[in-house]
Amino acid sequence: MEKICGAVRLSPESSTTARLLLPLTRNLSRQHGVVSFNRLVGVRLPHRHLTSLTALTTHCSPSPSPLVSASVATETSAIVIDGKAIAKQIRDEITEEVSKMKNAIGVTPGLAVILVGDRKDSATYVRNKKKACESVGINSFEVRLPEDCTEQEVLKFISDFNDDPSVHGILVQLPLPSHMNEQNILNAVSIEKDVDGFHPLNIGCLAMRGREPLFVPCTPKGCIELLHRYGINIKGKKAVVIGRSNIVGMPAALLLQREDATISIVHSRTKNPEEYIREADIIISAVGQPNMVRGNWIKPGAVIIDVGINPVEVSRNLWSFASYLIISLTASVATETSAIVIDGKAIAKQIRDEITEEVSKMKNAIGVTPGLAVILVGDRKDSATYVRNKKKACESVGINSFEVRLPEDCTEQEVLKFISDFNDDPSVHGILVQLPLPSHMNEQNILNAVSIEKDVDGFHPLNIGCLAMRGREPLFVPCTPKGCIELLHRYGINIKGKKAVVIGRSNIVGMPAALLLQREDATISIVHSRTKNPEEYIREADIIISAVGQPNMVRGNWIKPGAVIIDVGINPVEDTKSPRGYRLVGDVCYEEACKVASAITPVPGGVGPMTIAMLLSNTLVSAKRIHNFQ
């Protein structure tokens, strides 16, 4: 196993301002096509740092025994990541780029800062940001409003800055006075000028694969920048983020996962956080609890990015290997146990019955029938079957369905025209574009065109962003992961405080499933194709949601006795005995797992029927919301 040597610390206040300036220049490059942001990112570590890191690495035994490593660790002196120096380097690069831009097109980047109230700390932050702007040649605009001003006044300034061509970034200093709705205010900042990266649309794109946020929140971006500039490899590493706040923990975890780390997110409801931390190659701590992370919680050689306001003192002589986790669970331990079979078909029927009743109530009370529009492009047989099933399901509960079938070679514009018509049609409360689309179409453009109020699939990045953020509520949650959680709820399975592993990180299942579990206070780890030894994570889990698409990948001896398994996988395997020549199996080897787990979904008949039930539920919820019907 490759080891990272040398614990690394970031002093908390080190590069805050540089982190803010980076997205601002990036924004300008987008608007004016001049500044090359990549140059900033591509700069390598100063030679002396590389040398010391390499020297430390060679001290490590390639596969250290605990004892050897412990002694290695005590001799090793951690490299201190010098955030101040890196921030200066970045500011120098920005100064050069800003000047180039002025000379080339006569444009000076501009940052507007809005400060409400008279908190001393906020005033200091704003003053520092202003000074930093001046130092690199960026214009700064400042608005100070009294503590008792109204939300409308703040919104008016934001709107003016949104329209002002000399402003390229807008920052509202947090926290706002308690009588203001932070969400309304942050959402009002134009997405193109959201240099803080806090808009849920930016967060949604950060969470989704294949999407690129316009901006990434400054502090977590700074953490990753430090790892990059110190040449620290992230891919394939075990990373733990401590804290799940909207501004640091959550986006830091998403950024690490984008770089192919396997992440676990520890928070205040996590039992025994040290168990996760001891396993990590990279730790980003954003808790604000002084000295919470102790030396003997740290794997020797781990890289530590300490974002805490109270710097954590990591004393090297406390490093110890005494608490390595020993995993010795085998299927044989629990051969006597027979798992409860989670009957998705029965639960889905129960939900459909409830929906039928609600739809009928709504018709009688206000004369409105919920309506679902489905757009199918091309003639894939599986897609046609899914659409047919959705239509049938709508009929069975009394929801109207509208179907548009377009030929494989139709244009993106034609699809967009139908979406636009459905967006405007008051009898349609949900719009679903059957995926996959033909390859000549841009899926992102098409899904983004669906009105957020009718996005019953929950795939719009704004919905995903709200799902990822604490204190935000998505209008819709993607159907399959919602169905998984619904099964856990209806079987009375407690999620809070549990260890949950999600296998797979797709936009439609894995990623939103993990976000949902975390919203319910599970401590999540997300395993994907770049995870080394996935079984190590899976063996620790109380709840496993698997969405991989690999038949029988998860074996019985990968499962902790008593774990709950939700198997989303639907995989055809050859079966000569079946009239179709194949049968469907899950990602989890059912025959083995049902002897170890306490509850398990079968395939078929588990998660599958729940997806359509959740689609019907989302359509009903949408109709109720649009017509304000309780």
Ligand code: NAP
């Ligand atoms: P997907 O987009 O192909 O994503 C698969 C995920 O699994 C990826 O994140 C991938 O990692 C990860 N993965 C692949 N091989 C792995 C391995 N050996 N170890 C660990 N992780 C691995 O698939 P999806 O759309 O999420 O669907 C997953 C499964 O669920 C499929 O069988 C699908 O048919 C089924 N499904 C069922 C329903 C339902 O209603 N029941 C709905 C949707 C999907 P990378 O990200 O690194 O590539």
